[in-house]
Structure formats: C-alpha cells, structure tokens
Amino acid sequence: MKSLISSLFILLISSTAFAKDSTPTESFAWQKLVELTDETIGIGARPAGSDKEKETAAWIKEQWQTLGYTVNEFPFEFTLRKKSFTSSNLSMVIKGQSDKTIIIGAHYDSTGEKQGSLGTTDNGSGVAAILALAKRLKGQTLPYTIKLIAFGAEEYGLQGSKAYVGKQQESLENVIGMINLDTIIGGDKLYIHNAHEKSYKCNAVENPKYNSSSVLRDGLLTTSKALFADHSHMLHPAYDGYPEGQTGSWSDHAPFACSGMPIAYLEATNFAINGHSGNDGYSQTTHSDVWSCYKEDGKTACDRDSEKKWGMIWHTEFDRLDKLTTLFKNKLKHQLIQNVDVLETFVKQADKSI
Template structure:
C-alpha cells in the first residue's frame, strides 16, 4: 500500500470517527426500546393475547438466547369477555437455581391501543432495561446468588402472567427467593422512585403464605443508587401523603403476587408524587408538562379546574405513550433514566450482599 492510499484511508477513518463523536451515544436499552415500541421499524402495540405480544415474546427470547441463556417459556391461557387467549412468561437464570435467587421482572404487554398508546414507557422501558442488565450479567454473574429474569405476559389484563408464575412455584422455590425487583414504567415520568409493598396487606387470593411488606430490597437498591454521579440519578422514596404511606405502593403491578407469597419486593417506577392529581398525591399523575394537562396550575401543583380536567399529567395508557412524542417533549430523558436504572440495578445484582446487609 503506498503512502497516498494510507493517507486517504487514515483521513476517512478520522472523518468516520468524527461523525460518531457528534452522535449522542445510544445505550443498549434504548436500542431495545425502539425495537419493541416503534410501530414502523419495531413491533409497536403489544396487547395481551395479540400477535404483537407474541412477536415481543419471540424478540425477548431470541435476545436472551443470543446472550447464551437457556430460555424457559411458561405458556398460559386466560379469558377476556368469554374469549380464550394465550400468553407466556419468559424465564432465564444466570446461575444455579439452588442458590438464593433474586428476580427481576417486567411485563411486556401494552394496553390502551384504542387511546393511541404504544406502551413506550409502559412497559417498553422495563423490558428494555431488563434485557440490557441480563446482557451485563452474562460475563459477571455473582457467585453466591442466582439472578432470574422474567418477562411477564398479560399484566395489563389482571396481572395474569405474574400470578400464574407465582402459583406455579413450589414452597421450597418460594423460600429460595430473596426478593423481586419489578420494572414497570421505569422511565418517562418526571422522577424515578422505588417502592416497597404496602404495610396494609394486599387482598391476597392465595392466603396460605404470609404477606411481605419488607423494605429490605427497596432499601438495598436505594443504597446502590446513592453514589451514582449526580443526585438526579438516585432512586427516590416518595413522601407520605394522606392514606399513602411513605415509600409504599399498591397492588397494581406484577409485584403483587410476590408480596402475597411473602417475598420482599422493590418496584421501580417513573412518575411524580409531588402532583396533586385526580385522587391526590398518589403518583398516578406523571408529569407537570403542560401538554399533558388541559390546564396545569403550578401554584397548587394540580389542575386549574379539577372538575373539568381530563388529562391529569398521565403518560401511561394514553396517546402520549409513544417514543417519538416523548423524545420531542423530553429530549434524552428516557435514555438517561434507562441508563441510570440499568447501572444501579446491575451494580446491586453484581454484589447483592454489599447492599442487602444494611
């Protein structure tokens, strides 16, 4: 190769790297999110029992397999309006299943297609982060714990997949589970929280096991988030509000069946508990962004006209749960929240005892 050609190649390499330098680096979880939720070059809507949900199940299984994990599919049927539909949980383990096991779970179905939702934050974000963490643990799984990742089907139609999974466990398997981290809508809202189960027990259908409202797992992941570089990346424990104990959450996601089986839970959720929403400061309103309110009153942190407000700052289950809209409204927010949660939870899972002992 002569000097001139070497020069040309060097020059083009420099130009290529310069182009990359000007592109914001895309984390793995954001790439997964796009593949799951973008309707044109991804899967898009993923309602329970639909083709979209099945495509997502295949996508998630294939990614787990690419990492080298052995995938277990747990299929189940459920009924909606007399119609029998099918779904499945997708399960992998990073280590020996006899070791103390920590579960990370995220539902992969979406809902509110009729309202225009593509389930970008609910729960494309949870699945995307789970996949990236599973990829990190391929090389670095802890030796004294097994980490189990579960993508749950049919959450939005009654927590069907997670209830089915917990019901399928033998007592000794339940006893082996240290805790369950639930990822449901982990990015998109104004802040990222982590909750434990309510101190007032959920109404559990399977009542032969003691209910757990243990805060051990919640506190461990809060601790793991503490020395993230900036304060913004730390998990928040929401303040107490009327009828709403500090840091606790209700039974409306996949953690429910685990708490009912006596398993400590930590539920990562992106929302905004400082908003005086439809039912008060309950975290159901996710953002103060005026686009998502008919009229937001900054002074009262709530609707200007409570009687006529329709939007209530909600992203989930609405037309605003689309990645393209959210990226325009909140440039880089989802990417940042995803990478913070991935970093924190991976850090915790790589050395659980460093955080659980406290």
C-alpha cells in the same frame, strides 16, 4: 434480610464509572426499546393475548438466546370479558455463587392502543432494562443467582405474575426477593417503593404470607444514592393512603409480596402531583403538553372538573417514542440507563450472606 442493607458497600467513585451505556444514541437498552416499541421498525403496541404480544414473547426469547442463555417459557390462559386468551411468561437464569435467587421482572404487554399508545414507557422500558441486564451480567461473578422474568398480560389484572406465583410455574424456594420494573422512564422523578404495610388482596396465592419489608428497596436506594447522589432514585413522601416509600398492588410485584418475599418496585412518576385520585402517582409529569391546564399552586389541574389529561403518559397517546422524545429529549435515555446502572451495581455487590 437486614444484612442486605448493612453489608452494601459505600461507593467512592463517580457514577460515570458505571455508565456503560453512557452515550445515549449508542445505548443497548435504548436500542432495544426502539426495536420493541417503534411500530415503523419494530413491534409497537402489544395488547395482552394478541398476536403482537406473542410476537413480543418470541422476540424477547430470541434476544436472550442470542446472548447465550437458556430460556424457559410458561404458557397460561386467562379470561377477559368472557373470552379466553393465552399468553406466556419467560424466564432465564444467571447463575451466581449462591443458589439464593433475586428475581428481576417486567411485563411486556401494553394497553391503550386505541388511544394511540405504543407502550414505550409502560412497559417497553422495563423490558429494555432486563434485556440490557442480561447483556451486562453475562460472564460476571455474582454473589446471588439472578432470574430475569418477562411477564405476559399484566395490564389485564396481573395475569402473568399471578400465574407464575399462584401456579408455581417455577419453584420460589430459593427466591429471597423480587424487583419489579414497570414504567421506569417518563415520569418527573425516579422512585423505589416497597409493598404497602397494609396487605394486598392475595386471592391468587394459596396460603399467602404477606411481606411488606423495605429491605430490598433500601438496599437499591443506597446503591442509587452512591452512584447518582442528588439525582438518585428517591422515596415518595407520605401521602393520604400511601406511607412514605410504599406502593399499591397494581403491578407484578403484588403476587410476590403475597407469597412472603420482600419486593422493590422501580417506577418513574410524580407523587407530588395532586391527580385525579389524589397523590397516588398516576399523574406522572407536570409537563404542560400532558395537561389541559396545570397550575403549580396546589400541583393540580387548573380546573379539576374539566381536566382531561391529568399528566398521564401511560395508556395514552403520549406513550410512544415520537411524542415522548419531542417532549423529553434525552431525559428518557438517561433515566433508562440510570435504572440499569443501579440494578447492575446492586446485584454485583449485594452480600451473599442474606
């Protein structure tokens, strides 16, 4: 796998050459984000196991089929508070020159609807990215086969990804890495992580072979730096409990790391903030509207005992387009396009000798 980094090209052209959705108001990815998460014209909140989540699965399937892809659907059951629910994973394949496969996945359910969240950043943004990738990569010559997966029921214990890996809904024999997209817009900074060096709990995977390799992360980081220079994705610095560039098990990359493959996790947040539980990335922004009171000195709340908001967008009243666009203007659109640019460039240039 180390050849993934060493064989990556060094781009000598500007990032604008790859900005196929560079006009924010005309971005395909942004259009799909609006269709999915604006409740006035689209779907809105999508709690796991709900009719809205099932509507979303049907919508994603239709989007891919409209582009000419064959879509596979894998239903699964899960239990929440002693009640049984159903959800499903969806996958599609873009055939490459090699059968070796890179999975790029994003969950499509949301949570926090009682607080007003419509799941725009978490994780409408990831879904919009995999839809845009399907469009951009159509008919392209790729060194590897790319499999795009939309996971259900992530917010209730990674149910979709655990079912996909643990129940072997599709073979992982040729899979050489997994890229997870979860909340890739909204935060102050764009990060790429690899799995934590300390093994996750791998109860959902039989005979786990944990892999914390940074090779996929580093390859994507190289691509982002070549495309976007000083505005590229970054590694978070080392903080207590989180070595540089490493992440926890709270999203769909975890079962794949447990299954023995390198993962990379793209995320927009701000690890520099000393949030409710420290520098763990759960506080996403220093924007004053998303805090009761934020102080730059110490990068934390003015009063940690009374703080209510903690700079958190996901699962809150702020995770909806009307509030997000008021707070961040075009920043969200640019972040979304940057993520898609990096992913497209990476999968088109990765060395097929991995």
